[in-house]
Amino acid sequence: MTDQLRHSTGIDGLDQLLGGGLIPGTLTVVVGATGIGKTQLGVQFAAAGRDQEGQPGVFFDMSARGDSQSHQEYAQRIAGWQLESLPASQLTAARSYQLEQSCGDYLHIFEQQGRRVTRRDLDWDEWHAWQAQLNAKLTTTIAFLYGNLVRGRRRIVIDGIEPVERANESVQLNMFEYIYHQVVRKDPEWVARDLFRQDFHQQASAAAQHRYQVAEVSCLLLYTAHETMLEEMIARPLGEGDALANANTLIYMGKVKQGDRIGRSLYIAKHRGSECSDQLIPFQIDEQGLKLSPGSD
Numbered sequence: 001m002t003d004q005l006r007h008s009t010g011i012d013g014l015d016q017l018l019g020g021g022l023i024p025g026t027l028t029v030v031v032g033a034t035g036i037g038k039t040q041l042g043v044q045f046a047a048a049g050r051d052q053e054g055q056p057g058v059f060f061d062m063s064a065r066g067d068s069q070s071h072q073e074y075a076q077r078i079a080g081w082q083l084e085s086l087p088a089s090q091l092t093a094a095r096s097y098q099l100e101q102s103c104g105d106y107l108h109i110f111e112q113q114g115r116r117v118t119r120r121d122l123d124w125d126e127w128h129a130w131q132a133q134l135n136a137k138l139t140t141t142i143a144f145l146y147g148n149l150v151r152g153r154r155r156i157v158i159d160g161i162e163p164v165e166r167a168n169e170s171v172q173l174n175m176f177e178y179i180y181h182q183v184v185r186k187d188p189e190w191v192a193r194d195l196f197r198q199d200f201h202q203q204a205s206a207a208a209q210h211r212y213q214v215a216e217v218s219c220l221l222l223y224t225a226h227e228t229m230l231e232e233m234i235a236r237p238l239g240e241g242d243a244l245a246n247a248n249t250l251i252y253m254g255k256v257k258q259g260d261r262i263g264r265s266l267y268i269a270k271h272r273g274s275e276c277s278d279q280l281i282p283f284q285i286d287e288q289g290l291k292l293s294p295g296s297d
Contacts, residue, residue: 005023005024006018006019006020006021006022006023006024007021007022007023007024007045007048007049007052007154007155007218008021008022008045008048008051008052009021009022009041009044009045009048010044010045010047010048010289011041011044011289011290011291011292012291012292013292014281014292017268017276017277017281018249018268018271018274018276019271019273019274019275019276020274022045022218022220022249023218023248023249023272023273024154024215024216024217024218025214025215025216025217025218026218026219026247026248026249026272027180027219027221027243027246027247027248027249028218028219028220028221028247028248028249028250028251029220029221029223029243029244029247029249029250029251030042030220030221030222030223030251030252030253031223031224031225031233031244031250031251031252031253032223032224032225032233032252032253032254033224033225033227033228033253033254033255034224036253036254036255036264037253037264037283037285037289037290038159038222038223038224038253039069039070039071039074039159039222040074040078040285040289040290041222041253041289041290042059042071042157042159042220042222043071043074043075043078043079043081043157043289044078044079044289044290045057045155045157045220046058046059046075046155046157046220047075047078047079047081048155049153049154049155050079053152053154053155054152055151055152055153055154056079056081056105056153056155057153057154057155057156057157057220058104058105058106058107058144058145058148058153058155058156058157059071059083059105059106059107059157059158059159060107060109060141060144060145060156060157060158060159060179061106061107061108061109061159061160062109062110062158062159062160062161062172062175062176063108063110063159063160063162064110064160064162064172069159069160071083071106071159072085072106074289075105077287077288078287078288078289081105083105083106084102084104084105084106085104085105085106085107085108086102086103086104086107088107088109088137088140091103091104091107091140091143091144091147092143093139093143093195093196093199095143095147096143096146096147096150096192096195096210097150097203097206097210099150099151103143103144103147103148103151104144104148107140107141107144109137109140109141109175110133110137131171134171134174134175138178139195141175141179141183142183142191142194142195143195145179145183145184146183146188146191146192146195149188149212149217150188150210150212152212154216154217154218155217155218155220156184156217156218156219156220157220157222158176158179158219158220158221158222159222160172160222161173161176161221161222161223161224162224163223163224163225163226173243176221176243177243180219180243182194184214184217184219185214186214187214188207188210188211188212188214189207189208189211192207192210193207221243221247223243223244225252225254227254228254228255229254229255229256229257230252230253230254230255230256230265230266230267230280231254231256232254233252233254233267234252234267234269247270248270248271248272248273249268249270249271249272250268250269250270250271251266251267251268251269252266252267252269253265253266253283254266254267256280256282263282264282264283264284264285265280265281265282265283266280266281266283267279267280267281268281281293
């Protein structure tokens with residue numbers, strides 16, 4: 001694996017610490033408390049696709065609590081990028097192959113609830129209403145992701161995942177597992193079959209013409225942690241089978257005590273394909289996004 005084949009994070013120094021960047025065809029999970037800088041990192045990673053692949057990445061936002069993830073603001077300020085968000089009604093199966101029309105840069109799939117969406121937090125009726133909402137919006141989600149992949153997008157950033165005690169109780173994590181395995185990692189022809197369903201035979205020729213290489217697609221999952229301090233995140237056990245355990249690359253972002261002050265650092269807990277440092281890496285957030293502190297790279 002050469003550095004040229006890796007996907008840059010868009011952050012000076014972090015690529016070097018990752019052996020040249022993130023490995024296409026794999027999952028990277030970034031874990032951190034609310035406000036630590038995860039979304040800025042996601043924007044920088046997605047924007048870096050413009051230079052490397054000629055196309056920026058896309059954002060799939062599953063937030064539901066009502067606090068804005070600020071993707072549009074960050075993209076404009078950090079990268080001069082005006083994100084395009086289309087109404088769900090425009091993201092149809094037919095639009096996927098209409099290359100003269102955009103499928104957008106950003107999709108926010110759920111209505112804001114002002115609360116977490118887990119089996120424990122919702123009553124029976126609310127839980128089943130969420131399940132129905134999820135099923136109804138899968139076609140929109142597949143159209144958004146598949147339509148962008150056939151247009152040459154190769155970076156997918158998934159944001160808005162709230163912390164839960166048990167992963168199987170989370171609507172968001174259940175949907176992520178479907179998206180990752182049944183869209184991002186699945187053979188394009190079979191994604192098209194899921195999207196067009198009974199009409200696929202009419203689109204089979206177009207699907208064959210719009211194939212892409214799944215191994216070229218990187219997925220970055222931004223996951224909100226219960227913990228705030230970095231040492232607490234590092235100490236957390238990884239449940240077998242969850243997204244963190246299955247990720248190729250796992251990065252923790254949290255606060256650290258530095259004398260009589262609190263600073264921010266990140267830690268590369270796992271990165272299959274390269275040796276990675278055991279050090280805690282200080283970083284700062286400014287108008288241009290996340291930057292490693294001098295001397296950390």
